[in-house]
Amino acid sequence: xxxxxxxSEESEGHETSQISFxxxxxxxxxxxxxxPHITLYIDDYTVMEEVMDLTTxxxxxxxxxxxNPVRKLCGCCDALVFRLASLEILRLYHHFIMFDxxxxxxxxxxxLNKDGEPARICEYSNTPIGALQLAxxxxxxxxxxxxxxxxxxxxxxxxxxxxAFGIFRVIQDINEAQRERIVNEAQELMEDFxxxxxxxxxxxxxxxxxxxxxxxxxxxxxxxxxxNLARLFVQLLGCLLLFGIKGLKETGSGEAxxxxxxxxxxxxxxxxxxxxxxxxxxxxxxxxxxxEQKGRLGELTYFFLLTKEVAxxxxxxxxxxxxxxLLPRMVMEWGWVWTPSYLVMTGYGKMDTMFNFSTRMVTxxxxxxxxxxxxxxxxxxxxxxxxxxxxxxxxxxxxxxVESFIPFGHAPLAWRxxxxxxxxxxxxxxxxxxxxxxxxxxxxxxxxxxxQRKDYPNGITEYTSKLEVSQGKQSMxxxxxxxxxxxGMPPFHLPAGVLRTKKAGEHPGNDSKDHAxxxxxxxxxxxxxQTR
Numbered sequence: 050x051x052x053x054x055x056x057s058e059e060s061e062g063h064e065t066s067q068i069s070f071x072x073x074x075x076x077x078x079x080x081x082x083x084x085p086h087i088t089l090y091i092d093d094y095t096v097m098e099e100v101m102d103l104t105t106x107x108x109x110x111x112x113x114x115x116x117n118p119v120r121k122l123c124g125c126c127d128a129l130v131f132r133l134a135s136l137e138i139l140r141l142y143h144h145f146i147m148f149d150x151x152x153x154x155x156x157x158x159x160x161l162n163k164d165g166e167p168a169r170i171c172e173y174s175n176t177p178i179g180a181l182q183l184a185x186x187x188x189x190x191x192x193x194x195x196x197x198x199x200x201x202x203x204x205x206x207x208x209x210x211x212x213a214f215g216i217f218r219v220i221q222d223i224n225e226a227q228r229e230r231i232v233n234e235a236q237e238l239m240e241d242f243x244x245x246x247x248x249x250x251x252x253x254x255x256x257x258x259x260x261x262x263x264x265x266x267x268x269x270x271x272x273x274x275x276x277n278l279a280r281l282f283v284q285l286l287g288c289l290l291l292f293g294i295k296g297l298k299e300t301g302s303g304e305a306x307x308x309x310x311x312x313x314x315x316x317x318x319x320x321x322x323x324x325x326x327x328x329x330x331x332x333x334x335x336x337x338x339x340x341e342q343k344g345r346l347g348e349l350t351y352f353f354l355l356t357k358e359v360a361x362x363x364x365x366x367x368x369x370x371x372x373x374x375l376l377p378r379m380v381m382e383w384g385w386v387w388t389p390s391y392l393v394m395t396g397y398g399k400m401d402t403m404f405n406f407s408t409r410m411v412t413x414x415x416x417x418x419x420x421x422x423x424x425x426x427x428x429x430x431x432x433x434x435x436x437x438x439x440x441x442x443x444x445x446x447x448x449x450x451v452e453s454f455i456p457f458g459h460a461p462l463a464w465r466x467x468x469x470x471x472x473x474x475x476x477x478x479x480x481x482x483x484x485x486x487x488x489x490x491x492x493x494x495x496x497x498x499x500x501q502r503k504d505y506p507n508g509i510t511e512y513t514s515k516l517e518v519s520q521g522k523q524s525m526x527x528x529x530x531x532x533x534x535x536x537g538m539p540p541f542h543l544p545a546g547v548l549r550t551k552k553a554g555e556h557p558g559n560d561s562k563d564h565a566x567x568x569x570x571x572x573x574x575x576x577x578x579q580t581r
Contacts, residue, residue: 072430076428077426078423079426084412089339089358090269093331093338095269101214107228108231109231111221114216115134120177130215136406140402142270143174143252146255160203167205168204171238172200173250173252173255174252175196228261253267294309294316294377294380295386336355365397365401
């Protein structure tokens with residue numbers, strides 16, 4: 050499987066000591082060395098990373114680049130679009146699927162497959178020159194019905210392989226069989242594809258439809274753009290209300306004061322509330338969808354993206370909301386109206402772009418400086434305790450019959466924590482409680498050496514098993530007897546610490562059980578005195 054971001058977590062640097070915020074949450078700072086450029090797509094679910102080496106691209110990869118309507122008209126324009134996408138300033142994207150593995154890069158920067166041919170991609174696309182040629186060949190009306198065919202191009206059409214930047218790859222775990230299926234489906238789509246439609250069949254629909262992780266014919270950019278256009282239209286009404294506020298301020302009558310209050314309320318309803326709702330919805334959606342993928346992404350990737358989205362809501366969203374809330378006062382006190390109107394329409398977008406650019410530059414600086422990107426990692430103490438208890442319960446429990454043969458201080462913690470009461474050996478007597486966590490004994494796992502059960506007429510059940518001592522001692526057979534009591538058996542068949550099964554109807558506090566516990570504790574005290 051391919052997961053560059055998760056694999057790079059193995060190269061993490063040092064970390065700070067753990068800090069407890071309260072009785073339920075702890076946190077620490079981990080420094081992620083050589084952290085890749087990872088970010089969330091606009092759907093707040095798809096995680097993508099920038100490809101710095103084109104030879105890591107493989108067939109079936111879902112790749113994303115900045116949207117460039119004038120591709121191949123000017124090399125400088127193409128480089129600028131890729132640079133803006135790399136810095137997360139441009140947030141409109143084009144999608145394609147890799148058709149070949151990139152095995153090498155030629156001397157002139159052409160990505161090559163294993164056969165030495167230019168590596169190919171599949172996409173819904175066209176160039177301005179190609180569109181004019183297609184319109185001249187099939188006619189303008191037919192061109193409008195199908196302006197961009199689903200076709201096969203070379204990766205070199207997008208970028209020189211000697212300096213890769215601005216190409217993102219969706220992080221996903223796919224095997225060879227899934228890659229083969231993606232390539233086959235892409236080939237079938239090229240042979241029989243439906244006409245391009247910007248709302249229902251665009252490059253994003255095809256890429257997500259072929260993607261092994263989604264397999265859905267969706268385009269998140271379409272509802273994203275529709276919502277933002279609707280928000281801008283509502284905010285345009287807020288701009289008109291600002292002009293009304295200025296006119297009412299110049300009137301200065303009592304009725305104008307009441308109308309001004311109503312206009313300010315309507316302004317906030319049209320300008321401030323839509324931005325606040327968008328910030329809140331984006332934060333909640335990103336938190337839920339990232340938590341769903343926490344196990345797949347890895348700890349550092351998950352907390353890096355989660356912290357980034359929380360900071361986006363607090364910094365970008367908070368500053369935008371505060372700015373929009375203060376604009377009516379700017380109109381009333383200074384008489385400005387065009388500048389506040391411009392900020393209403395572009396303020397939130399500019400704040401979000403500045404945040405993306407700032408976080409990209411900060412993470413790049415940390416990588417170049419060598420310390421690694423600091424990532425705040427949080428954990429629930431209740432969850433940690435539950436996981437620790439689960440690990441301990443999964444360990445092999447030591448046979449209490451063997452416990453009397455173990456020197457003081459070498460009993461495993463797994464058995465000590467699971468005992469009915471703290472043995473005398475481990476009571477606080479001034480001696481260290483340290484003991485190895487690896488059990489010294491384990492039951493043999495071979496089929497023929499599993500515990501053998503034997504039932505006696507008097508109700509006694511005997512299990513004979515073979516225990517292996519991990520400290521190099523020879524294996525020894527151990528017989529564990531369980532039953533309702535010692536009826537019909539000599540005393541020496543029930544040594545101290547024997548496992549017993551409760552007889553139906555037997556009270557937990559019967560004399561035979563208490564007597565066995567007292568004998569076991571007494572034997573431990575004698576062993577402790579001998580050790581001293």
